[in-house]
Amino acid sequence: MNVTDLFISEEITIKEAIKKLDQTAKKVLLITKDKFLKGIITDGDIRRWILINGSLNEKVKMIMNNNPIYLRKEEAWQAKDIMKKKSIEAIPIVNEEEEIIKVIFWKDSYNENLKIDNFFNNPVVIMAGGKGTRLHPLTKVFPKPLVPIGDIPIVERIIDRFVCFGCKRFYLTINYKKNLIKAYFNDLDKDYVIEYVEEEKPLGTGGSLYLLKNKLKETFFISNCDTLIDENYYKMLQFHRQKENKITVIASLKFFTVPYGVIELDDKSIIKNIIEKPECSYLVNTGMYILEPETLQDIPDNEFYHITDLVEKYIKKGERVGAYPISEEAWLDMGQFNEMNNMIEKLEL
Numbered sequence: 001m002n003v004t005d006l007f008i009s010e011e012i013t014i015k016e017a018i019k020k021l022d023q024t025a026k027k028v029l030l031i032t033k034d035k036f037l038k039g040i041i042t043d044g045d046i047r048r049w050i051l052i053n054g055s056l057n058e059k060v061k062m063i064m065n066n067n068p069i070y071l072r073k074e075e076a077w078q079a080k081d082i083m084k085k086k087s088i089e090a091i092p093i094v095n096e097e098e099e100i101i102k103v104i105f106w107k108d109s110y111n112e113n114l115k116i117d118n119f120f121n122n123p124v125v126i127m128a129g130g131k132g133t134r135l136h137p138l139t140k141v142f143p144k145p146l147v148p149i150g151d152i153p154i155v156e157r158i159i160d161r162f163v164c165f166g167c168k169r170f171y172l173t174i175n176y177k178k179n180l181i182k183a184y185f186n187d188l189d190k191d192y193v194i195e196y197v198e199e200e201k202p203l204g205t206g207g208s209l210y211l212l213k214n215k216l217k218e219t220f221f222i223s224n225c226d227t228l229i230d231e232n233y234y235k236m237l238q239f240h241r242q243k244e245n246k247i248t249v250i251a252s253l254k255f256f257t258v259p260y261g262v263i264e265l266d267d268k269s270i271i272k273n274i275i276e277k278p279e280c281s282y283l284v285n286t287g288m289y290i291l292e293p294e295t296l297q298d299i300p301d302n303e304f305y306h307i308t309d310l311v312e313k314y315i316k317k318g319e320r321v322g323a324y325p326i327s328e329e330a331w332l333d334m335g336q337f338n339e340m341n342n343m344i345e346k347l348e349l
Helices: 014-024 043-051 073-086 154-163 178-186 207-212 233-242 293-298 307-317 337-346
Strands: 028-033 036-042 090-094 100-105 124-127 169-174 193-198 220-224 227-229 247-257 261-265 271-276 279-291 321-326 331-333
Touching: 014 028, 014 043, 014 247, 028 100, 036 043, 036 090, 043 321, 073 090, 073 100, 124 154, 124 207, 154 169, 154 227, 169 178, 169 207, 178 193, 193 207, 207 293, 220 227, 227 279, 233 247, 233 279, 233 321, 247 307, 279 293, 279 307, 279 321, 279 331, 293 307, 307 321
Parallel strands: 124 169, 124 220, 169 193, 247 321
Antiparallel strands: 028 036, 090 100, 220 279, 227 331, 247 279, 261 271
C-alpha cells in the first residue's frame, strides 16, 4: 500500500472517511494538505462520534486529532517505544520538509502484542446448535459450526480469535449433529477447554443459556457460530465495563443504497425534492454480545428464547443496554452462501 492511500482532506464527510477506513483496513487515516500532516482520524474517533449520535454527514475536521504524534525520519527508531508508551497502533514519519513519507504500523512491524493487559480470560459462549438451513445442502452433511472456511471450520476460527486475547474457557451450545462437533474437538490438539451445553430440543439463540445459570459467575461473551469479528475484544470488554452495561450488543455500521429516486413531499403533497439513490446507514446487530452473569436469571427454563428477546426485555425495564459500533469490514458473516464466499475472499484463503 502506498502511504498516499491513507491521505484524506479535512473537508470530506465522516461517512466518506468510514468507507476509506474500510477500503484501507488500517484503522487510521491521515488528514493532509499537500503531503503535510494536519491531523489523524481513527476508528476509535468515529466510534465515539457514533455513540453520541453524531451526524455522519459532518466533516472529519469535527472529530480529527489536530495534534497527532509523529516522528521525523531520523527519529523513526523511537517508534516502537513511543507506540508502546502511548498505546497507539500507527505513527507517521516525515522528512526534512515535514512531508509524510511513510507510516509505521505496529501490527506490520513488530511480532508481539501492543499491550500485555490486552489479555483477559472471561468465558465465551458460542451458539452452535442450529441447523444452518440457509446453507443446505452443505449442512445436511455436517453442522454449520464445522463448515470449513479455508481449511479450518468456522467455529474453530471464532475460538482462535478469542484465544488470541487470552480466553481459554468456551461453552458450545449444541443440538443438531452434536456428536460430529464433539468428535472434531475431541481429536483436536488445543490449549483451551470446551464444555458442551446440550439442548434436548432447539431453544433459539438464547434459550440454552438457562443451563449456565449456576456456572457463569462473571462477565461473558456470546457469539453466533457463523460470525467472525475482526476487532479488539479487549476494548469491547473495557467499553462494556466502563458503561456499566448489563448487555452490550456488538453492532456493525452498514450502508444501504436505495436504488431509486426518493421523493420528498411538503404538507400539501407537493414535491419538494427528488433524491437520486440516497444512501442510508444503520447499526446492525452482528450476533456478538457481552453480558453480565445476573442476566441469566431472566432466561426462562427450557423454553425457545432468543437473545434479542432478552435485549428487548431489558430495554423495557430500563436496564443499561449499550452498543459497541464496529466497521462494516470488521464483521464477517457466513449465514448464506454469498456471505460465506465473501468471508473466504476477505480472509484471503
